[in-house]
Amino acid sequence: MNRGRLIVFSAPSGCGKGTMLAEILKDKNYRCSVSATTRKPRPDEKDGVNYYFISNEEFEEKIRRSEFLEYAGYCDHYYGTLLSEVDPYLKEGINVILEIEVQGAMKVKEIRPDALFVFIAPPSITELRRRLNKRGTEEQSVIEKRIEEAANEIAASIKYDYIIVNDALEDAVSDFFKVIGAEKLRSENCHELVGEILDKK
Amino acid sequence: MNRGRLIVFSAPSGCGKGTMLAEILKDKNYRCSVSATTRKPRPDEKDGVNYYFISNEEFEEKIRRSEFLEYAGYCDHYYGTLLSEVDPYLKEGINVILEIEVQGAMKVKEIRPDALFVFIAPPSITELRRRLNKRGTEEQSVIEKRIEEAANEIAASIKYDYIIVNDALEDAVSDFFKVIGAEKLRSENCHELVGEILDKK
Numbered sequence: 001m002n003r004g005r006l007i008v009f010s011a012p013s014g015c016g017k018g019t020m021l022a023e024i025l026k027d028k029n030y031r032c033s034v035s036a037t038t039r040k041p042r043p044d045e046k047d048g049v050n051y052y053f054i055s056n057e058e059f060e061e062k063i064r065r066s067e068f069l070e071y072a073g074y075c076d077h078y079y080g081t082l083l084s085e086v087d088p089y090l091k092e093g094i095n096v097i098l099e100i101e102v103q104g105a106m107k108v109k110e111i112r113p114d115a116l117f118v119f120i121a122p123p124s125i126t127e128l129r130r131r132l133n134k135r136g137t138e139e140q141s142v143i144e145k146r147i148e149e150a151a152n153e154i155a156a157s158i159k160y161d162y163i164i165v166n167d168a169l170e171d172a173v174s175d176f177f178k179v180i181g182a183e184k185l186r187s188e189n190c191h192e193l194v195g196e197i198l199d200k201k
Numbered sequence: 202m203n204r205g206r207l208i209v210f211s212a213p214s215g216c217g218k219g220t221m222l223a224e225i226l227k228d229k230n231y232r233c234s235v236s237a238t239t240r241k242p243r244p245d246e247k248d249g250v251n252y253y254f255i256s257n258e259e260f261e262e263k264i265r266r267s268e269f270l271e272y273a274g275y276c277d278h279y280y281g282t283l284l285s286e287v288d289p290y291l292k293e294g295i296n297v298i299l300e301i302e303v304q305g306a307m308k309v310k311e312i313r314p315d316a317l318f319v320f321i322a323p324p325s326i327t328e329l330r331r332r333l334n335k336r337g338t339e340e341q342s343v344i345e346k347r348i349e350e351a352a353n354e355i356a357a358s359i360k361y362d363y364i365i366v367n368d369a370l371e372d373a374v375s376d377f378f379k380v381i382g383a384e385k386l387r388s389e390n391c392h393e394l395v396g397e398i399l400d401k402k
Contacts, residue, residue, distance in 0.1 A: 119388070124398050154398055162383070163391045165398075175386060182363070182383030185376060187320070190364045197325050197355055197366070 004029070004090040005180065006112055007097045008105045008160075011120035012150030014131045016166045020120060021099065023173045032097045033085040036062070039077040052082070070100075070107050095180065102153050105160070116183060117160040118176065123167045125151060205230070205291040206381065207313055208298045209306045209361075212321035213351030215332045217367045221321060222300065224374045233298045234286040237263070240278040253283070271301075271308050296381065303354045306361070317384060318361035319377065324368045326352060 011017035024030050036052040038059050047053050054062075059078045062068060071080025081098055089096045098108065098115075108115055122128035128150055132143045157163050162179050166172040183189060212218035225231050237253040239260050248254045255263075260279045263269060272281025282299055290297045299309065299316075309316055323329035329351055333344045358364050363380050367373040384390060 121395075121398055151399060154395060158388050158392065158395055160388050162386045163388050163394065164386055165394070175382070178379050179383045179386055181376070182380045185363045185365055185380055187359050187361050187364050191359065193364065193366070194322075194355060194359055197322055198352060 002093055004092065004094040004096060005183070006086060006090060006115040007095055007180075008108050008115050008117045009097050009099050009120070010102055010105050010118075010153070010157075010160070011166070012122070012128070012153045013146050014128050014135075014150070015120045015122050016169060016172070017099065017120055019169055020166060020172055020176070021097065023169065024097070024176060027177075029093070030095045030097060031089050032099060033081055035079055035085075036068075036071075036082055037077055037079045039075075039079075069098075070104055070111070072104060072107075102156050106156075109159075116162075116180075118162045118164060118179065119153075119157040119160040120172065121154055121157060121163055121165050122150070123165055125154075127167075203294055205293065205295040205297060206384070207287060207291060207316040208296055208381075209309050209316050209318045210298050210300050210321070211303055211306050211319075211354070211358075211361070212367070213323065213329070213354045214347050215329050215336075215351070216321045216323050217370060217373070218300065218321055220370055221367060221373055221377065222298065224370065225298070225377060228378075230294070231296045231298060232290050233300060234282055236280055236286075237269075237272075237283055238278055238280045240276075240280075270299075271305055271312070273305060273308075303357050307357075310360070317363075317381075319363045319365060319380065320354075320358040320361040321373065322355055322358060322364055322366050323351070324366055326355075328368075 009017070009021070021032060025032060034048060034050070034052060036054055036059065038054060038056045041047065041051070041053050045051065056078070059071075059080070062080075062082070063071065067082055067084065068080040069083050069086055071078055081100070086096050086098070100108070105117060109117065122131070125147060129143065129147055132138065132146060138146075164172050164175045164179070210218070210222070222233060226233060235249060235251070235253060237255055237260065239255060239257045242248065242252070242254050246252065257279070260281070263283070264272065268283055268285065270282040270284050270287055272279055282301070287297050287299075301309070306318060310318065323332070326348060330344065330348055333339065333347060339347075365373050365376045365380070
């Protein structure tokens, strides 16, 4: 059985990452890893679905035991990806998606260079502003801050392997699957295949 | 307008390269470059279609004028790809396919690292032998020589960017287009796009 692919998936806020992931996860060969955190669950969040909510002591114990693929402190809390959320699934041939922001992604790149890095971008900053304004849930100053963050992330997107513009959801999802399909044909992923073709001689 | 992509396309004899190319060329965004040669045309070959048939003097004059992307001597004759068959079309946004063998491909790789290298492989050497035998046009010793050459080329395929197995024609053609589509999304080809997204700020 072929090993699954570790896929790092990042997108600025307002790029439709959630809707895209919901579409992708309809395919049973894909799984989104659930992060662990020490922050308290919000009313609508469920343990083991949105996050694994664990105590500070548990988290630090897992750090000591090297149970994390990556972790970081943010706003007085830990967030991290457990190896148990990733490697067992890859072995089963499932593609595991890590939904993380740019800085975390770059850390993963150092330790898992075999991972595939996909960045989801808005068609333009103007369109992103329109989308964020349309939500109507945030103050203008918050929106401008998000846009500034997004611009920084988009500038860093060049460090990813692929950039997919989410203009129309269907096209963006189709682009995603196209990328995964083409990746399997890249010669660096075909050493075993070439051996198989020749061994049958 | 986006520039077209230079695509180097190689396959051992018996891998269905011709049928694949015929399918691909139905798409008007693709063009196969016509090589120049100093050998005489065979009865069914047409000048400007199969090759540009030119004299030795003309060929050497074109070499002096640096009119070739690549050229080589083979069995007392010159064969080469004229730049005029490639660059004007790329500028117009047409993808230009160079159908050449592995050694020529590696020479192109040195001078045109921006080209995309696609290798078409048979499902197995056994299947390739079956296909070559089925043709029934060649002696067994010739077939065995072709198979040996094919095995060498398949071993070198790892130097290409992509390896597409031509088992079923339709799947192989679809893989080809998938590869071209995904290539456009590779971040190294998206510098302009990232600029556009950000400039619209």
